[in-house]
Amino acid sequence: MSRLILFNKPYGVLSQFTDRSTDGARATLSDYIDLPGVYPAGRLDRDSEGLLLLTDDGRLQAKIADPRFKMAKTYLVQVEGDADAGQLEALRRGVALKDGMTRPALAERIDPPALWERDPPVRFRKTVPDCWISLTIREGRNRQVRRMTAAVGLPTLRLVRWSIGDWTLEQLEPGSWRDAPPPSAPASRRR
Known part of the structure; x- marks a missing residue:
């Protein structure tokens, strides 16, 4: 077994x-x-x-x-910026990266999840908003989630893989x- x-x-x-x-x-x-x-x-x-x-x-x-x-992997992602409908739709359609288009993803804005404190903590800036998104992909390129969020103007601050399958x-x-x-x-x- x-x-x-x-x-x-x-x-x-x-x-x-x-x-x-x-x-x-x-x-x-x-x-x-x-x-x-x-x-x-x-x-x-x-x-x-x-x-x-x-x-x-x-x-x-x-x-x-x-x-x-194509096993689904879901990530909870804290991003810099205020994710809007257009950015989320771009993630859903697939994003052009240097190594080609990504497959379509499931992407939605979520409330901040109840997670453990990170050590070291994520840098907080009063003048720069942030928000959380849930992103589910079915591929696994190198640093893919970070590159996808950056490509739509939402740099990743914290990345937590919540599930696999x-x-x-x-x-x-x-x-x-x-x-x-x-x-x-x-x-x-x-x-």
């Missing part, structure tokens, strides 16, 4: 078990998870927070991480993890 781990990755933690930098001083998954044989299914940038899935099953890892399976961060504090049942295999077809 394969193992699936849900981990709430804190800000500043690498999505790998070792730090290959010259000083090796950055926080990694090994600072939080001491389980042999599990590996991240996809990645989350060091300056992003939230749900990271780990598994010991190579097929499951590929299904979660590979964009061809049906798995969510609910009741999972930053730096903690729990086992989750892997997805059930589809029933075989009868002939």
